Amino acid sequence: xxxxxxxxxxxxxxxxxxxxxxxxxxxxxxxxxxxxxxxxxxxxxxxxxxxxxxxxxxxxxxxxxxxxxxxxxxxxxxxxxxxxxxxxxxxxxxxxxxxxxxxxxxxxxxxxxxxxxxxxxxxxxxxxxxxxxxxxxxxxxxxxxxxxxxxxxxxxxxxxxxxxxxxxxxxxxxxxxxxxxxxxxxxxxxxxxxxxxxxxxxxxxxxxxxxxxxxxxxxxxxxxxxxxxxxxxxxxxxxxxxxxxxxxxxxxxxxxxxxxxxxxxxxxxxxxxxxxxxxxxxxxxxxxxxxxxxxxxxxxxxxxxxxxxxxxxxxxxxxxxxxxxxxxxxxxxxxxxxxxxxxxxxxxxxxxxxxxxxxxxxxxxxxxxxxxxxxxxxxxxxxxxxxxxxxxxxxxxxxxxxxxxxxxxxxxxxxxxxxxxxxxxxxxxxxxxxxxxx
Numbered sequence: 001x002x003x004x005x006x007x008x009x010x011x012x013x014x015x016x017x018x019x020x021x022x023x024x025x026x027x028x029x030x031x032x033x034x035x036x037x038x039x040x041x042x043x044x045x046x047x048x049x050x051x052x053x054x055x056x057x058x059x060x061x062x063x064x065x066x067x068x069x070x071x072x073x074x075x076x077x078x079x080x081x082x083x084x085x086x087x088x089x090x091x092x093x094x095x096x097x098x099x100x101x102x103x104x105x106x107x108x109x110x111x112x113x114x115x116x117x118x119x120x121x122x123x124x125x126x127x128x129x130x131x132x133x134x135x136x137x138x139x140x141x142x143x144x145x146x147x148x149x150x151x152x153x154x155x156x157x158x159x160x161x162x163x164x165x166x167x168x169x170x171x172x173x174x175x176x177x178x179x180x181x182x183x184x185x186x187x188x189x190x191x192x193x194x195x196x197x198x199x200x201x202x203x204x205x206x207x208x209x210x211x212x213x214x215x216x217x218x219x220x221x222x223x224x225x226x227x228x229x230x231x232x233x234x235x236x237x238x239x240x241x242x243x244x245x246x247x248x249x250x251x252x253x254x255x256x257x258x259x260x261x262x263x264x265x266x267x268x269x270x271x272x273x274x275x276x277x278x279x280x281x282x283x284x285x286x287x288x289x290x291x292x293x294x295x296x297x298x299x300x301x302x303x304x305x306x307x308x309x310x311x312x313x314x315x316x317x318x319x320x321x322x323x324x325x326x327x328x329x330x331x332x333x334x335x336x337x338x339x340x341x342x343x344x345x346x347x348x349x350x351x352x353x354x355x356x357x358x359x360x361x362x363x364x365x366x367x368x369x370x371x372x373x374x375x376x377x378x379x380x381x382x383x384x385x386x387x388x389x390x391x392x393x394x395x396x397x398x399x400x401x402x403x404x405x406x407x408x409x410x411x412x413x414x415x416x417x418x419x420x421x422x423x424x425x426x427x428x429x430x431x432x433x434x435x436x437x438x
Contacts, residue, residue, distance in 0.1 A: 044307035045176060045404040046194040048187065051138030051147050061085060062139035064221035067146045072131045074115060086145045087115040089134065090193070091152045091162075092200050095317070096169035097193045098162060101375040107178055107368035108375075110189045111167040118150070121162075125155045135199050135222030137192065149196040151204065168375045172197055173311045176404050177367035194310040201310075201317035202238045209234050241316050243309070244285045245273040246324040247410040248296060250331060256351055256414060257296060257328065258400070259335075259343040267398050269346070269354075271407040273321070286326050294343045295334030298326045304413065307406040323406045325414065346398075352415045354398045363402065 056063040061070070062085060071087060090112055091098045098111030113121065122129045129150070137147040152158050159169065172193055179186045199222065209216055209227035211234045216225035219235075227234040248257035248271075258269035274289030276282065283301040290298045304323040312319045335343050401407045 043187075044305065044406055044409070045179070045181075045187070046191050046308040046310060049138065049191040049195050050188045051140055051192060052195060053138075056139065056141075062141050062146055064136045064223055067136060067139065068131060068221040071115075071134065071146075071148075075119070075129065075131060084144060085139065086143070087148060088112040088145055089115060089118040089148045089150055090137070090196055091118075091150055091158070091169075092197065093151075093153045093159070093169040095197055095201060096171055097175070097196065098167050099170045099175060099371065099375065100165075100167045101368075101372040107180060108170070108175060108186070108189075108371045110193060111162070112147075121158065122152070122155075125152070125158065127152045127155045127158075131221075132218045135196070135203065135218070136220075137196055137199070147192070149200055151200050163377055166375050168377075170371055170374055174367055174371060174374075176311060177363060177402075178371045179404070180364065180368075181403060191308075194308060198308070198310045198318045199238060206236055210236070239318050241319045242276045242282075243273055243319050243321050244276060244282055244289060244324060245271050245321050245406055245410070246286045246290065246298075246301070246326045247271050247407075247414055248290055248294075248298060248326045248328050249414065250328050250345065254348050255345045256348070256411065257290075257294065257333075257343060258346050258351075258411075259293065260341045261339075262341045264341075267396065268400065269344075269398050270401050270405075271323075271410055272343075273407075282322055282324070286324050290326060290328075293336050293339045295330075295332065295336075296328050297330040299329045300327045301325070302327075304410055305406065309406075321406045323410050325410070348415060350398070351400070351411060354396065354400050355412055355415060360402050 056066075058065045060066060067085065067087075070085070074087070090110055098113075099108050100111050101108045119129055127133070127150070134148040134150050137149055139146045162168065175193065176190060179190050181187065203218065203222065203225070206225050207216055208214065209229065209232060212227060212229050212232045214227050214229040214232060216236065217228050218224075219226045224235055224237045226236070249255070250257075257272065259272050260269055264270070272290055272293055274285065274293070276285040277288075280288070282303075286301045287298045290296050302325045304325060306323060307321045309319040309321045310317045331345070333343050333345070400411050403409070
């Protein structure tokens with residue numbers, strides 16, 4: 001349901017494929033084809049966080065440790081105008097970041113507050129602005145800025161107070177839909193918001209030690225927590241919930257297995273997916289999940305890419321989607337109705353039409369309008385989850401998730417470039433001028 005405008009890309013040379021071929025034989029064909037045309041590797045939504053590319057050393061003024069010590073000093077003072085580095089704080093409420101909208105590009109922006117504004121806003125609040133309530137997100141040394149996040153869910157009065165300034169707490173998934181893929185600033189904001197939500201949600205479920213039950217204390221500016229019990233002192237780090245997502249392809253490489261869940265909007269189909277179990281490899285998880293959900297036996301599994309996914313269920317905001325192509329060894333489908341509503345084989349041509357029919361631009365504009373209405377205090381906006389239509393006004397027979405999701409990139413890669421089979425000497429089914437979305 002999203003608009004896709006190809007962002008700027010980075011050309012990957014033949015040496016990239018030489019390294020990949022050492023990981024799996026499946027990339028030998030890709031290495032061969034790389035001499036024919038360049039490969040473009042594009043970041044997924046929620047990846048490419050500009051303030052988290054590197055963690056400064058502990059003695060750097062922008063490091064978590066140094067920034068926290070400076071923050072403590074300024075929280076006790078009465079002035080913040082000359083704070084260096086500059087501290088910027090992003091409030092969250094019930095997993096929703098503070099956002100604003102100006103009705104023009106970019107369609108939305110994060111509602112960063114200065115340390116002074118944040119202190120003033122929370123002066124009479126039940127939410128206390130303390131060093132332990134702020135979580136370090138990253139820094140930009142070139143801007144002399146350090147970024148923090150804070151959860152203000154306990155104070156309902158802040159909603160009205162911030163609403164006076166045309167700010168509102170907006171669902172991250174709505175912001176995701178509204179994001180203009182061609183706007184690097186908007187994409188960067190989305191990645192920052194996703195990272196912040198994952199960290200804050202993890203802190204919310206990590207308040208007590210899992211070993212002894214005593215209270216946990218944030219450490220290293222929120223990068224970990226530690227048990228307050230002197231006899232325990234168990235350290236706990238942010239959790240990651242890995243999920244395999246796979247496009248299962250038949251033996252002839254001309255049909256893909258797509259599934260439907262009951263929570264999907266009508267006519268939407270997507271890749272199969274499932275959580276990895278303890279003691280299980282990624283490849284084993286792909287095979288097990290495919291078998292459990294559809295009864296299809298999978299042979300070879302080929303890695304595609306990965307994507308942070310902080311917009312899943314609130315109890316699991318730290319998901320990492322790990323994408324694969326998987327080759328079916330059987331064709332007869334036996335759907336597990338507890339997992340899926342339906343699963344079917346779809347021809348390449350039918351899937352290609354689904355990519356053509358989906359009006360991602362319309363969905364993006366509608367979602368951006370909804371964000372603008374929310375920030376202006378309009379409670380009832382347009383329905384951005386409405387059905388996709390073809391240009392003629394007829395309903396598309398099926399559609400797939402938009403380019404915000406790794407499922408879209410798995411499917412579009414297979415549709416437009418084909419997928420290599422290990423040991424095959426054949427070139428890709430449909431070679432093009434570039435391998436976008438690999």
